[in-house]
Amino acid sequence: MAGGWHGPARGSTGRGGSRCRTAGRRRRVPPDAGRIRRPSPARAIPMRDPLHAVPVRYKLPLMFISVCLLAFGVGGYLVSGSARSALEGEILARLEFQSRAYATALAGRLQSLARRTEDFASDGYIRDHTEALLGEPGGARTGVVREELRGHLIRNKLPLEAAFVDLWILDSSGRVLVGTKEAPEGDFPQAIPPDGPAGPLVFSNFLQVGADARARLFISTPLFSRTGARPLGRLVAWVHPGVWIVTSLGGGEFAGSSGMDPVRLHLVDGKGDHLQVDPTLASGQARGLIPEILESDFGTTLLTEHASRVALAATRGGQDLFTKSYPVGESGWSVRVDLISENALAPVGGLQNRFLGVGLILAIAASLLFFFPMRFLARPLQHLTDAARRLRDGDFGTRVPVESSDEIGQLAQSFNSMASAVQERTESLQSTAEDLRDRQRELAFERDRMQAVISSMRDGLVVLDEEGTPVVYNRAAEPILEEILESEQQLHPHHDCLRRDRGSAECRGCLFDTSSAPRSCMLEIAGGVFEIHATRFVSSASGRPGRVLVSRDLSDRIAQDERQIHQERLAVLGEVAAVMAHELNNPLAAISMYNQMTAAELEGNEEVLANTEVIQRNVAVCKRTIRELLDYATDTTPEITAVHLADTLEDVSAFLRPLRERSNVALEIDVPDDLPEVSGDEVQIRQVFTNLVVNAIQAIGSRGGTVRIRAEREGTHAVVEVEDDGPGIPEEVRDKIFRPFFTTKSRGEGTGLGLPTARRIAEMHGGSLRCIRTGAQGTCFQVRLSLA
Incomplete structure (x- = not known):
């Protein structure tokens, strides 16, 4: 809490105040002063002009321009919207037709590849050689039979279909027996359907094969013995997706017409991976690219997992798309085609802009026609605006010329009347304000003078209003003010409340009660003793009494x-x-x-x-x-030197060794090596610890025990604790142990001056000695000494 003057500056002239009179000045009172003004009845608030911030000379042209732009803009929007909707429907229909045509062509071509695979599986030569490989897996002719079968596949089967890039023969468990190329060793269970090797055709999803992870798919068909009674395994035909697409769509067109953005084609398999197809593969020249496609997978890109989801989104490069999809037969795949909407809708994109352009030209022409009439209308209004601005800035003598008798002229006359009334009222207010400023300066001077007097007081001053709330106080009164506002403890005066029970009388009620009689008492507050005088005073015009408290701190004088x-x-x-x-x-x-x-x-x-x-x-x-x-x-002046506590405590231990051994008491000393030296008289400090250790040994008695001495640093002091495991100090004498000549020992064994002497020495060295704990487990004394 800050000191000084804290009360509100009151400007009313009550008792004890002074009234300011200005010689030679007569105050002008407004004619309606003191009259009660009744509020006018509520009226409906008219709708606010949406163009209230626009000058009048611009409103009519702007309104006509807005009508033109609105008419042509809305008309253009409706016309272009109808054309856009029709074009969008046509584009979606075309994309649906195109996706269905692509899906039909790809499904037909896929079925022809499946039939070709079944034809290969019905070849008797392939059946016989496969059965021979299964009959003698480790025979002498196994290698010869495998090479004959592989050569037959390469020479007689693989060239029959350009889309086939490899042929495999698998046994019933999925193990690869023969391949036209370097077939991997081991099993290929993906080609075996859940129904077993005799199951139906299997169309795979897109797979990445080879060291360069090229996109492939396979068709798996059952392979039976010549009699057809026993399934031998599966024949797997690996299909190149690019050749399959070229042979299916080689005569189609991706673009709807010349100059349009090409349609993008995707093949999506059953697990969500898709093959992105270059438009070139569906053109008429694509069949001549089959060797390049087989060599480098030109025109196809396989995207998997997250890349598939991104590529199949309804945008391409941040642009909206038209998209349609259609399933490819019963293979579980689908064909998806899409087209960038902005490019497709380009023919109708400028239609709305052309409508807006026509409307803008008409609006500009209309604004030129309205220029001169609006100029004569706006000039008087501009004069009124300028005059109102000067009136706002303090030029109360400003007037506007009346140039016409129409509504604008009447408005000018009303403005001039208003300006005259404002000028008269302002002069009256200025005179009143000058009187108020004079009175305020006087009150400020009185307040500053009172503040200086109250701040310079060494005694505390607290002024309570009629509600008992502190309104004025100085720094010296902060202890008693904190007790009033923050503390929940009872205030105890020496002469009265300390003689009664705790709850029988409240000094706050009798001392701070604004209705009680003047009185004085001494209170113990925050460890100090204060003499407080309380008197009543009238704090407001209501006549209810307040309270003035004057406090004086007697703690230093008593100490x-x-x-x-x-x-x-x-x-x-x-x-x-x-x-x-x-x-x-x-x-x-x-x-x-x-x-x-x-x-x-x-x-x-x-x-x-x-x-x-x-x-x-x-x-x-x-x-x-x-x-x-x-x-x-005797008040012996200590000889102050730097004392090493560890050495001093070792001297005490050596000096008291006979007494310790006779009493069977062990002494443990724990002093850190980095503990700084303390400042004091080495002899007197040794006497302090000798008295404490002797008392501890005598408290333990003949039953034996341990005395522990621990030292540590706390800020600028060294703290030493002397603890024993004796029976402790009885509760009824704990407050008397530092009194001179008080002892609990038998007559002749103690004088009662050991602890008082040790405490006096510690205090002479700027430290302290106190008992920090005692009980059945022992007693601990703490000594604080200043560091050197």
């Missing part, structure tokens, strides 16, 4: 008082401790000396020697108590 009291107590304690040390150390030294002399003289008297040991032990306790009291009471 300073507590520190001063603590220092005074330490000073008194130091003086007392010095006197006690002086007065007690000399008698204790004499008692210790004479006790030692007595023990030396009575070496044989064990009973007396036991008494002397008790005396000596109690003397040592008294001396230790005096020394610890002096350490706690």
Whole structure:
């Protein structure tokens, strides 16, 4: 929340305000000021001119041009549309006829190839040799019989049909026995129908064969023995698609007429692959290209899978197509022909443009005829437009000349009357606005002055309106404002609410209630103590009271008082401790000396020697108590140096080794090698960890255990944790462990100054010492020291 003035600038002149009067100026009041204006009855909104943005001198010519263009454009569209529809129907009919003719020719030619294949299979020579190969597959004459059969196929069968490029003889399992060319070794099950080798004719889909993946298809027919009683296998005739198409369509034409785009022909097989055919193959010269077709597959392109779907789409190169298809007999194939629609419809494409051209010429001629009449009509309207623009820009004295008595002249007179009224009203408003600006400057000055005063206050100021909402506050009041707006916790004053139950009284209700009487109290907010004075004031013209809160932060003063009291107590304690040390150390030294002399003289008297040991032990306790009291009471200035924690902790471990071994307690130290040195007095820091480890060993007791020391870096501090696995600190004394002279040990075993002394040393080094956890599993103390 930003500080400073946060209240709204109110311009009304209430109590305490000042009213501005301007000498020598008389304000002009409009004649209808204060009169209630009744709204006029609602009227139907007329239709808006669609050409409202077009100048008047252009509207009539533009309207005539639009009529011409619309008439000739719509007429041209209708005429060209009728012609286009008729032409499209004729083209589709022609394509349907052509696809049916192509399909019929290809089906007839395919059936003749099938009959030729069956004729080959009925050849007795082929039957006998095939039966001989099957009868003696490993005989001595197998190779001779195979070569004789292969030569018969090459010499006597293959030349009979130009479309056949290869002939195979298969056994009943589909294994290739003989081929006119290099037949592959192995099986060819595609030629065997599901009904077995004796099944009907098989027309294959397009296949890619050979090293160059040329497009081929085959016709498979059953091959029986001479008696016809036993199927020997299948005879497979491989057909060249290009030669088949040439011999079927060699006398046809792809183009409908001279100059038209040629029709594109596709052969689509049963699985969707298609063969794209060049128009040359259906021309009259195609039969002379059969040797070239056999050599290089000229004129045919096989497209499979995705390429087939793209090629069969209703577009060619992004152009729309006319397309028709027809099935090729019962083979499962179909013929598809298509034609680019734009080229086919070119004869009627310019008809609509010619109609539009005629309409445009007529429109231009009409606009020339309307030029001069519209000029005399538009000039007065232009004068009105210019005058209205000057009036908008602030020239309220502008007027337009009245040149006629028609509707345009009446409009000019009405405009001049309106301009006079606007000029009078504007002068009145300017006078009122000047008075308002003077008043606003005065209010701004008062607001800035109040803002400067409130911002410079060291005490917090919060102004609540009649609803209890803060409207004005400064930076010093942010803690109490945050408590009002954001915190759900109860505000507790020292003198009242802390003495009652938590829910019995709400200080917010009594302190911030705008209807309650003025009062003062002290509140604990965000860890600080604030003295708050609340008074009422009238915040609005309604007379409902608001509230003014003035707060003062007493935290620093209370802390300073507590520190001063603590220092005074330490000073008194130091003086007392010095006197006690002086007065007690000399008698204790004499008692210790004479006790030692007595023990030396009575070496044989064990009973007396036991008494002397008790005396000596109690003397040592008294001396230790005096020394610890002096350490706690005196403010010894530490000698700041760079201290290596690992070495210091090792010294503590070595110093306390006898005590650890006697108590059966293990000490584990975990300090990272890269931990930086800390800043402090090495002797005093060693005393802190010695006190903590001794307390941990004494807490574990004789049952044995482990004390763990872990160190790590947190920002600019080194954090050391000393943890034991003792029984923990009882809950009822946890808040008292850092009080001087408080101890849970038996009389004579502790002075209660170890932890207070260690904490004071840590704080003198800019750090802290606190107990972070305790319980049945042990206690852990944390020491924070500044890094060097």
